Amino acid sequence: MLYLLLGLIFGAGALWLYQQSQTTKVVAWYAWVLFVIGAASIAFGFEILSGSMIEHEFQAGWMGLGFCIVIAVVTFVAGWRFGVADRVSPEKE
Numbered sequence: 001m002l003y004l005l006l007g008l009i010f011g012a013g014a015l016w017l018y019q020q021s022q023t024t025k026v027v028a029w030y031a032w033v034l035f036v037i038g039a040a041s042i043a044f045g046f047e048i049l050s051g052s053m054i055e056h057e058f059q060a061g062w063m064g065l066g067f068c069i070v071i072a073v074v075t076f077v078a079g080w081r082f083g084v085a086d087r088v089s090p091e092k093e
Contacts, residue, residue: 002046010039024086031083038075041068 017035021027045068052061 002050003043006043006046010043013039026085028083028085031079034075034079034083038072038079041072041075044068045072 014035017027045065048064048068049061052058052064
């Protein structure tokens, strides 16, 4: 159930970003790669957390999730900062 919810959230985010790239933003190819790496990092973090909770290693699970979330935030911010720009319309030039 956890991975179904994560998939829905990732899908909604990707759909929103794709819609933005078609209308108001220009998204570079490397931004898509960074966003996929960030999403995979979050999914991997929840895998670490759930596996560690099963094995009763609570501190390791939370530390693994926190580490993966930090990696995801860094890749999302880098992707947004360096790979997403406003689309310039001909009326503004």
